[in-house]
Amino acid sequence: MTTAIVWFRRDFRLSDNPALTEALLTCERVVPLYVHAPEEDGRWALGSASRWWLHHSLTALDDSLRKLGSCLIIRRGPSLETLRAIVAQTGAERIYWNRLYEPELIARDTEINRALQSDGLIIETCNSALLHEPWTIKPYKVFTPYWKAVQRLDLQQTPLPAPKALPPLPARFETLPLEALRLLPTIPWDSGLKENWQAGENAAQRRLQNFIASALAGYAEKRDRPDYAGTSRLSPHLHFGEIGPRQIVHAIRIHTGAHESPTGILKNAESYLRELVWRDFAHHLLYHFPQTTEHPLDERFARFPWATDCTEALTAWRKGMTGFPIVDAGMRELWHTGWMHNRVRMMVASFLTKNLRISWLEGARWFWDTLVDADLANNTLGWQWTAGCGADAAPYFRIFNPVLQGERFDPNGDYVRRWIPELARLPASHIHRPWQAPSALLQDSGMHLGETYPRPIVDLRISREQALAAFQVIKRIPGAI
């Protein structure tokens, strides 16, 4: 009997899981293992919302494994010691895992790989998470040439099927109860997460099918509208590997192939594929520029005069109490559901980094703790992009006006009304600028500015000018990208 360990890390699915498939091809016995070692994540240890998701994702994976006659073995780290212990207990000869791309995890995995090989084990690592791994494409700093480069490549990879059955584990194999990892919050702030999300591979597949059936047809047009359910909402499932990008591309290709009028669908399919490739691009950047999790890619920004003494403004931003409805709606959606519409992410990020002139890293840390889809590659790219200091960055002077953005992308104010009930009775004409509403209108709407809803904490025109002036300070420093 040959035995393999499949080390699950962030690939919590049975279908299109190359590590699992390879293990089953080569060995009679397979030990599905999760090792909890948060200290190995370094400076970006799991945030609260991610811990919540992880708990439910591990539950779902264990359920799926049990249906096939196996189960998930859960242990606490350190990873290398734990793997060695399992090897000793099972006599495993091979270990399989799917690769991760965060700098500190690459370093850890490389070291573990080397150590286990010197123990005499056979190690095989696979790609489950990306369409194209970072080192297969030369370094790019701009998305468009990257996009053109990958379009020339073959994206026709067919996803692997899930196994039909799994070999049983040795009897009474020691495993920790999931609760021992203490991933769930001790105070119950997670009701909004429960209402909005279901973790796990099956839920991910349902969401994909639902997206393809309902929202894909209008994706290119509606993806920027937070008042519509026009996006896939697959991001947390993708982050935890409950679904893989190959599976998504494949499912969309089947759908577009079956559609009667392919041109309309193709535009939407390509628009969505582009977003998936942005996700690959974020991993590409993190791999080639690993310092960017903490440091701006554009080195001029190391000397950017960020606002000091900004605790109050930062708190208002976090709580959704800035007085700008679209910003506050986004921040409250984030707090309640662990997710925010992408267009609104750009608006709140622009507001933080430009109107409040608070460092993008503060925003990145808050998102890291509150997002169920918190992903180091995507988070780093997104924040540096908006702040103007990253790859393919919006020029610093591209400053969003939250009133105009609100009126353009939430024209009826439905998104604002949903997340800010105290503004719900304001008409569309003033819902994005309540401080400009006539007092009679405010009274009719039951509004008391400064009491039921804050007045704006900054002046848009002045803060914009101050941000532009701050940029002048670093503009001409050499070493720019």
Next chain:
DNA sequence: TGAAATGTTGGGGCG
């Protein structure tokens, strides 16, 4: 995957 400032054009009101 901006917004504001500035420039240009052309229709219509009016003396």
Next chain:
DNA sequence: ACGCCCCAACATTTC
């Protein structure tokens, strides 16, 4: 009828 001005609408430039 004609020139002049106003200003919306659109285009271009600048930050």
